[in-house]
Amino acid sequence: MTERLRVAVLAGGPSAEHEVSLQSAQAVLDALPRDLYEPIPVIIDRQGRWPLDLRRDVADVVFPVLHGPYGEDGVIQGHLETLRLPYVGCGVLASAVAMDKVAMKRTFLAEDLPVSPYVWFTRHDWDTATDHWGLVKSLDWPMYVKPANMGSSIGISRVTSMEELSTGVELAFGYDRVVVVEQGVNGRELICGVLGDHDTPQASVPGELLVNGDWLDYESKYLSQSEIATIPAVLPEQVAEEVRMLSLRAYQAIGGYGLARVDFLWEEGTGRLYVLEINTMPGFTARSVYARAWESSGLAYPDLLRRLIDLAMARSGS
Template sequence: MTERVRVAVLAGGPSAEHEVSLQSAQAVFNALPRDLYEPVAVVVDRRGRWPVELRRDLVDVVFPVLHGPFGEDGVVQGHLETLGLPYVGCGVMASAVGMNKVAMRRAFLAEGIPVTPHVWFTEHEWRATTDHPGLVKSLDWPMYVKPAGMGSSIGISRVTCVEELRAGVELALAHDRTVVVEQGVTAREIVCGVLGGHDTPDTSVPGELIVPGDWLDYEAKYLSRAEIAAIPAVLPERVAEDVRELALRAFRAIGGYGLSRVDFLYEEDTGRLYVLEINTMPGFTSRSVYARCWAASGVPYPDLLRRLVDLAFARSGS
């Protein structure tokens, strides 16, 4: 019998997305085919402490199912690079750019990828002025206020007036020292999965997020039992093709590798598509849309995990 590949499934971490990571990692741990892999659970605690020191004599490859700062922003990826361990997903640069909403948009704009109108400012700039409306004068209400380096809809507010703007910025600053404010648009929320290496990545069928209110917040994503996605999305063929093409362009713009989920806003009235963001380690829970989009594209969950592990080895030359 061929010796099974030892896969360290990293979970937890010190970010606000600790609980989401535990759910995702549990799903990955359970679904890794046992005839091929020997999964090893490695839960990093909320203070960033590791239960074991990873080494090549203990594990063969790492699946960092970590979301948010520390796990999705290049920090863990850099650590694994120093250890010489193959790992699933984007590298240091792509992870860092993909996690930061300012750097991400700069990369997109440099490649001519459409994004919604937005502004950004630091905590110092916010505290240094009383003219808070002046910081967002190029935008119209409603707006969305977001911490630059956080995911899972944490720290995000929809604001419709100056008082709400001030409260939303304070909430965002609790998570990051840089804040992004985006123009709100009336649009459908579309997602598309990317899977593959630098040269020939593939895209999944697009899915659509079912938004119960003005936007899909943390509670709707992870705590509600209501359906959150329609897969595949019902779109005109041309729009679906544009979604997949833009997803590849966004993936390449940040230097992506392995996997990403690209989120879009689709204005039906105008036909415009905006790339909202790219997630370099999307959720892997039973409700998460990345795996569901690939299942609808003919790649069931265990096969998806196998392809991701194979890509990790391919990048490392193992």
């Protein structure tokens, strides 16, 4: 038998998505096929302290199962590049572009991908504006206020008045110095998994997220007991095909590698599809929509893990 690959599974970390990451990482640790891999759990604490030092030849490949700033935004990816360790998922630039909602939208717009109307401003712009309405007047209500860098709906508000907008903006500034305000799209939420290298990535069957209430806040994403998605989504074939094509284009627009999940809003009445965002390390348990979308496309969770590790090794030339 050949040597098993030592896979360091990074979990936790200082982002607000620490808990979500622990769940994702546990699922990866449980499912890594033991005949091929020796899993090494590496739980990074909320202060960013590591339990072991990856410089000491302890791992052959790293699986950063980290969500949000620090783990999903290119910081860890850059660190692993300096250590010359192969790692799963997107590289530095793709991770950084995907994590920053302003950079992401600019990238999508430059590649003619459909994005809902939005504005962005800094803490300084907001504090010095004589008229806050002037900053958002190009948009219609409801609006979504978001910190530029975050995930899991943390720091996001749906607002329907200037008063709510002000409260939402203050909340969002608690997470980032840049805030994005988007025009609300009244649509169904679709997702699509992308897997593969830069040049020939593949798209999974689309899924649909079930929204209870107005939108998917943190609680409905992680704490609700109800079924969260329909996979595959029940859609006209041509919409499903467009979702898959747009997902591949969004992935290639950021220079994706390994994996990403692309999220959409589909306005059924007008038939318009908007790319909401791309996540380079989406929720990653076996019950997460990314894994389920691949399972439903014929790739079981342990095989998905194997595919991702193969891609990591192929990129580094190992």
